[in-house]
Amino acid sequence: xxxxxxxxxxxxxxxxxxxxxxxxxxxxxxxxxxxxxxxxxxxxxxxxxxxxxxxxxxxxxxxxxxxxxxxxxxxxxxxxxxxxxxxxxxxxxxxxxxxxxxxxxxxxxxxxxxxxxxxxxxxxxxxxxxxxxxxxxxxxxxxxxxxxxxxxxxxxxxxxxxxxxxxxxxxxxxxxxxxxxxxxxxxxxxxxxxxxxxxxxxxxxxxxxxxxxxxxxxxxxxxxxxxxxxxxxxxxxxxxxxxxxxxxxxxxxxxxx
Numbered sequence: 001x002x003x004x005x006x007x008x009x010x011x012x013x014x015x016x017x018x019x020x021x022x023x024x025x026x027x028x029x030x031x032x033x034x035x036x037x038x039x040x041x042x043x044x045x046x047x048x049x050x051x052x053x054x055x056x057x058x059x060x061x062x063x064x065x066x067x068x069x070x071x072x073x074x075x076x077x078x079x080x081x082x083x084x085x086x087x088x089x090x091x092x093x094x095x096x097x098x099x100x101x102x103x104x105x106x107x108x109x110x111x112x113x114x115x116x117x118x119x120x121x122x123x124x125x126x127x128x129x130x131x132x133x134x135x136x137x138x139x140x141x142x143x144x145x146x147x148x149x150x151x152x153x154x155x156x157x158x159x160x161x162x163x164x165x166x167x168x169x170x171x172x173x174x175x176x177x178x179x180x181x182x183x184x185x186x187x188x189x190x191x192x193x194x195x196x197x198x199x200x201x202x203x204x205x206x207x208x209x210x211x212x213x214x215x216x217x218x219x220x221x222x223x224x225x226x227x228x229x230x231x232x233x234x235x236x237x238x239x240x241x242x243x244x245x246x247x248x249x250x251x252x253x254x255x256x257x
Contacts, residue, residue, distance in 0.1 A: 002107055004077040005130055005171045008036060012193045017172075017205025019195055020213065023048060023065045027210060028072030035076045037172075037195070039110065039207060040066045042081040042140070047211050054139045055084040059096060066104035078106045079132050084140045087111055090123040097129045110174065112138045114161020121168035133165035133173040135186075136199065147198065149179030159186055166190045174207065175199040177223065198223030 011017050019037035022028040023044045031038050044065055045051035066080045080100050087093035097109050108130035111117055121131050135158050136148045148154050159182070162173055170192060175183050177198040184202035187194045196203030198221075208224060211217040215229040244250035 001171075002077075002130060004107055008077055009171055009192060011036070012191070012204050017193055017195060019205055019207035021207070021209045021211075022069050022072070025068045025070075025072035028069040028076075030072075031210065032073050032076050036205065037207070038069065038073055038076045038078055040069050040078070040080045040104075040106070041209065042083050043209050047209060047217055054081075057083045059083055059086055059099065063100060063103050066100070066106055070105050077108065078104075079108045079110050080104055080106045081110050087117070087120055090120050093120045094123055094127055094129075097124050098127075101129060108132055108171070110134055112140050114157070115164045118164050118168050121165060121170060125169040131168075131170045132195075133162070133170040134176065135161045135165070135173060135178075136175050137177040139176075145177075147177040147179060149182035155179075155182050158182060159189060162186045162190050162194075166192055175203055 008017065017036045018034060019039060020031050020035050021039050021041040021043060022031050023040065028038055040062065042054040042057040042062065044061070045054045045057040049056075051057065062080060062083050070078060082093070082096060082100065086096035093111075100106060100109055109124070110132040111121065112134040114135050121133070124131050137145060139145075148158060158178060165173055172193045172195055173190070174195045174197065175186060178186070178196070180200040180202060183194070183196060183199040187202055187204060193204035195205045195207050197207050209217065212219060212224045213227055215226040215231055218231065241250065
């Protein structure tokens with residue numbers, strides 16, 4: 001087992017796991033000092049490309065951004081989302097995952113789903129491709145973006161899905177928008193770390209989209225805490241640049257050859 005992955009698993013019930021998304025080398029370089037996991041998420045579809053859903057993200061886009069992120073990571077565990085329609089069966093999943101691993105040099109891939117992808121996950125792990133699971137709200141397939149776990153049927157399904165993924169061999173599971181008490185139950189019932197997003201601090205770790213955390217992405221959703229307003233800082237810098245260009249204060253002699 002990858003040493004980074006074994007160290008991550010050891011953190012369960014001992015110390016919280018810090019995770020964030022990155023889509024470029026520059027951002028990954030900053031995050032690498034603070035994160036256990038850096039995820040190249042298919043969330044880049046909406047964050048960078050203004051796609052209506054992550055279902056529009058393809059393998060080539062994920063690979064190009066992942067190659068950039070890889071250059072900025074020295075210590076963190078690098079995970080890449082397998083995009084929609086790249087793991088519909090075991091054969092397709094294995095082919096897609098091998099391409100991702102080969103071209104990006106990432107440490108693991110992440111797949112959305114539960115029992116229905118059990119055999120697919122088993123196939124990848126049998127072929128020495130580490131897998132992170134993802135249950136609860138599934139952006140690649142869910143039509144409505146509502147939290148999960150209010151209904152008894154949802155609670156049973158999510159817990160069973162998590163157990164199924166664990167038995168298939170995943171090293172960690174993302175719980176997205178899972179009701180607080182259910183997130184606590186799932187985290188206690190499985191032996192691999194849970195990484196929450198909108199699923200309370202009962203999870204073993206947390207993940208957010210970096211652009212949301214820094215206020216670059218102008219959205220307001222319950223599970224996001226904005227730690228700074230980078231949009232404000234960018235506007236200030238661009239405004240000052242604009243004024244300097246128009247008033248001929250930039251470039252000065254020291255900026256010229």
